[in-house]
Amino acid sequence: xxxxxxxxxxxxxxxxxWKPVILLRLFSNGTMRFSELQKAIPEITKKMxxxxxxxxxxxxxxxxxxYRQIPPKVEYSITEYGKGMATILQALNDWGVAHxxxxxxxxxxxxxxxxxxxxxxxx
Amino acid sequence: xxxxxxxxxxxxxxxxxWKPVILLRLFSNGTMRFSELQKAIPEITKKMxxxxxxxxxxxxxxxxxxYRQIPPKVEYSITEYGKGMATILQALNDWGVAHxxxxxxxxxxxxxxxxxxxxxxxx
DNA sequence: GCCTTAGGTTTCTTTTTGTATACTACGTTT
DNA sequence: AAACGTAGTATACAAAAAGAAACCTAAGGC
Numbered sequence: 001x002x003x004x005x006x007x008x009x010x011x012x013x014x015x016x017x018w019k020p021v022i023l024l025r026l027f028s029n030g031t032m033r034f035s036e037l038q039k040a041i042p043e044i045t046k047k048m049x050x051x052x053x054x055x056x057x058x059x060x061x062x063x064x065x066x067y068r069q070i071p072p073k074v075e076y077s078i079t080e081y082g083k084g085m086a087t088i089l090q091a092l093n094d095w096g097v098a099h100x101x102x103x104x105x106x107x108x109x110x111x112x113x114x115x116x117x118x119x120x121x122x123x
Numbered sequence: 124x125x126x127x128x129x130x131x132x133x134x135x136x137x138x139x140x141w142k143p144v145i146l147l148r149l150f151s152n153g154t155m156r157f158s159e160l161q162k163a164i165p166e167i168t169k170k171m172x173x174x175x176x177x178x179x180x181x182x183x184x185x186x187x188x189x190y191r192q193i194p195p196k197v198e199y200s201i202t203e204y205g206k207g208m209a210t211i212l213q214a215l216n217d218w219g220v221a222h223x224x225x226x227x228x229x230x231x232x233x234x235x236x237x238x239x240x241x242x243x244x245x246x
Numbered sequence: 247g248c249c250t251t252a253g254g255t256t257t258c259t260t261t262t263t264g265t266a267t268a269c270t271a272c273g274t275t276t
Numbered sequence: 277a278a279a280c281g282t283a284g285t286a287t288a289c290a291a292a293a294a295g296a297a298a299c300c301t302a303a304g305g306c
Contacts (some may be wrong), residue, residue, distance in 0.1 A: 073252070197283060
């Protein structure tokens with residue numbers, strides 16, 4: 001019924017306040033344990049980190065390796081399948097960078113970067 | 124400090140429950156007025172439609188043409204700049220379609236399509 | 247027999263999103 | 277003169293997502 005209709009699916013995987021930054025970390029650092037991710041993203045809570053990682057794991061983007069030790073050790077990494085997202089993530093990133101530039105041209109360099117909510121209703 | 128760090132920006136433009144379907148409509152139908160969009164997307168409320176369109180307008184993806192008539196007439200269309208998103212939207216779409224297939228292989232064809240929230244915590 | 251550690255889970259509160267419904271402006275039609 | 281139609285806005289409310297903080301587990305060290 002339509003090509004070009006399921007990109008919502010792709011978005012679902014990326015949405016969630018923390019997924020982009022988690023993916024960024026894992027793509028650039030390789031394998032990381034839970035506590036390393038926490039240190040790398042200090043503002044995130046354990047709850048959010050766990051939740052977002054579980055969602056990424058469900059989608060086979062992230063692998064979770066549990067070492068049965070005390071104290072526990074759990075390592076996260078991008079799966080082989082997940083590495084296939086690199087291209088599209090890079091494309092999104094490039095577009096985003098260019099878009100910030102575009103917004104600067106439109107509104108000047110001192111606009112708030114994301115005022116798309118709650119103002120700018122014309123008079 | 125990092126390439127590959129601003130794709131959040133791209134996502135910000137796409138997130139919002141209704142943006143994908145609004146963009147889909149405008150890309151495939153060309154110019155549409157407010158009421159046509161409402162008819163095309165019956166579940167959306169006026170408030171949400173207005174809000175999402177305003178955000179897309181702010182980002183220069185959508186153009187808003189106001190005809191000063193009574194009753195009012197307002198037409199929406201994708202800007203020239205916005206047309207530059209088609210490639211990346213198509214890429215996201217293609218990846219999304221392939222990803223649904225991938226999930227089918229992993230979990231069988233009868234899994235709920237987006238259970239990434241609120242279950243599947245391992246026992 | 248209490249403390250520490252790592253990787254969580256639980257519960258509660260706040261914030262953000264989305265829905266539902268009503269109301270407006272103003273010329274045209276009935 | 278009341279009703280209609282368009283493109284909204286305003287207000288109230290419900291639901292979903294995020295945040296904060298406390299609690300849990302089990303082994304080893306003191």
